[in-house]
Amino acid sequence: MNTTIKIRTAAVQIKAVLGNVDHNLEACERQADRAAAAGASWIALPEFFSTGVAYRTDLSSNAARIDGEPTRLLLDLASRHGIHIGGSTLVRDDDGHVRNAFLLASPEGRLIGRHDKDLPTMWENALYVGGTDPGRIQAGDLTVGVALCWELIRAQTVARLAGQVDLVLGGSGWWSIPRWPFMGGAAARNHRRATTAPAVFARHVGAPVVHAAHAGEFSCRFPLSPVTYRGHCEGGAQICDATGKVLDFKGRDDGDSYAMADVDAIRSSGALASDRFWLQRRGAVAAAVWAYQNRHGRRVYDRLPMPEAAQSAAVVA
Numbered sequence: 567m568n569t570t571i572k573i574r575t576a577a578v579q580i581k582a583v584l585g586n587v588d589h590n591l592e593a594c595e596r597q598a599d600r601a602a603a604a605g606a607s608w609i610a611l612p613e614f615f616s617t618g619v620a621y622r623t624d625l626s627s628n629a630a631r632i633d634g635e636p637t638r639l640l641l642d643l644a645s646r647h648g649i650h651i652g653g654s655t656l657v658r659d660d661d662g663h664v665r666n667a668f669l670l671a672s673p674e675g676r677l678i679g680r681h682d683k684d685l686p687t688m689w690e691n692a693l694y695v696g697g698t699d700p701g702r703i704q705a706g707d708l709t710v711g712v713a714l715c716w717e718l719i720r721a722q723t724v725a726r727l728a729g730q731v732d733l734v735l736g737g738s739g740w741w742s743i744p745r746w747p748f749m750g751g752a753a754a755r756n757h758r759r760a761t762t763a764p765a766v767f768a769r770h771v772g773a774p775v776v777h778a779a780h781a782g783e784f785s786c787r788f789p790l791s792p793v794t795y796r797g798h799c800e801g802g803a804q805i806c807d808a809t810g811k812v813l814d815f816k817g818r819d820d821g822d823s824y825a826m827a828d829v830d831a832i833r834s835s836g837a838l839a840s841d842r843f844w845l846q847r848r849g850a851v852a853a854a855v856w857a858y859q860n861r862h863g864r865r866v867y868d869r870l871p872m873p874e875a876a877q878s879a880a881v882v883a
Contacts, residue, residue, distance in 0.1 A: 571707065575608045575774070576601035576826045577737070578653075579803035579816050581782030582618030585625055590616050591639050593822055594653070601824045602647035609643075609824075610778040611653025612737040612803075613666070613683075613714045619739040620786035621689040621795070623870060629656035629664045629694075637669055637677065645675030650705060652735050653778065654683065654714055656694060662872040664694040668712045670703050670735070679703030681712035684722070688856055689789050691863025692870075700726045708732045708831055711773065715740055718763040718777075719845045724770045724836070732831040734771060736764075737778035742797040743851060752851045759846055760800035761817070766845060769810035772836025774829040779803040781818040789862050808832050 578601065580593040594611050601609050616636040617625050630636055636655040644651050652670035659665060666683040682697020701712045701723070711731035715738040717723045727734065740760040743753045764777035780799035788795040801818030805827035813827035 571732070571831045572828055573608050573733075573831055574605045574826065574828050575610075575733075575776045575805055576604070576606035576824045577610045577776050577778040577803040577805055577816075578612060578615075578824045579779045579781050579801060579820065580612060580615070580822050582612075582614070582780055582799075583782070584618045584620055584622065584784050584786075585628070587616050587635060590618065591635060595639060595643065597822060597824045598643050598651060599647075601826060602643070602649055604826060606826055607649050608733070608735070608776065609649060609651040610735045610737055610776045611640075611651065612778040612780050613654045613668075613739045614656065614780070615653040615737070615778075616655045618780060618782065618784060618799075619690065619693070619741070620784050621692060621789055622786050623692055623866065626656060626664045626693040626867070626870060629658040632657050632659065632667075640669055640671040641675045641677065644671035644673055648673040652679075652712075653737060658873070665697055666690070666694050666714065667697075668714060668736070670705065670710065670712075672705065678705060679710070681714075683714045683717060685716070685720075686860075686863065687716045688859035689863050691860050692789075692866035693863075695867070702727065702731060709833075710735055711771065712736055713767060713775075714738070718767045719759070721843060721845055724767070724845070727773075728771045728836040729833065731771065731773050732833045733829070734768070734773050734775040736775065738763075738800075738802070739780045740800045740802075741784075742800055744795065744797055756852065757800050761802040761804075763846070764802070764804055765806045765810040765812055768806040768808060770836050770845060772834035773808050774831065775806045776829075777802070777804050777806070779816075781821055789859050805829060808834055
């Protein structure tokens with residue numbers, strides 16, 4: 567795009583109930599309706615907006631098809647308000663595999679683009695497989711980039727979006743690090759990374775970022791351990807301009823809410839990304855958990871039963 571377009575954007579934040587699709591869709595619909603009534607023409611819903619996320623394989627086993635309830639909500643909200651709206655949800659595709667798919671709906675109530683998150687994060691590996699698309703969606707005069715959660719802190723995401731998009735939509739289901747005695751300040755550092763990642767990413771990519779978030783508490787089994795994880799999502803729904811300036815922010819304590827701001831959809835080269843894999847250093851705890859949970863999660867996913875219809879299709883192919 568050669569000219570700047572000013573648009574009113576909103577990033578939704580909800581306190582999801584794990585696996586309760588009806589509750590979560592109602593919460594998203596309520597906040598999206600409010601944001602649209604306030605004039606937002608571009609709205610982002612959180613990552614995993616229909617289910618929340620945790621180490622629970624039933625979230626994957628119960629994943630909807632591409633024409634399921636989560637997609638229908640996006641299409642209905644888009645046509646009802648004449649807006650662009652997108653968010654990510656677990657989708658079971660025709661090949662039987664589940665993917666973390668960001669879906670973008672147009673004001674006409676059509677699905678106009680999809681991005682599958684490239685690398686599942688930690689225990690997410692037990693829920694879905696990664697994608698390989700570039701994460702760029704054409705929406706009229708705008709080229710929209712998509713970045714989900716830890717895609718926001720990887721240099722390879724900058725490489726596929728910097729200088730090529732006018733606006734970035736995304737969201738996170740970023741969970742907390744337990745405040746166990748041996749963890750030191752890991753929990754505080756994790757919170758800081760979660761809530762500053764969209765602004766850092768905007769500076770690198772050179773485009774505004776509309777980042778939706780989860781803010782609720784949850785618990786689940788901790789992988790390869792008898793310990794129960796009890797924590798929360800870090801929150802941080804926010805709108806950042808192309809320089810990384812935060813224009814509006816909703817923290818975890820704001821609960822179900824939305825951030826809103828007018829942004830200039832503009833494309834620039836951004837800042838040079840580090841030659842490291844990560845844009846931000848994660849710390850020893852996150853690095854260790856990333857390594858072992860990725861491997862363990864992939865093994866868990868590979869053991870999950872594939873629907874019979876998908877197995878038959880794979881045999882025919």
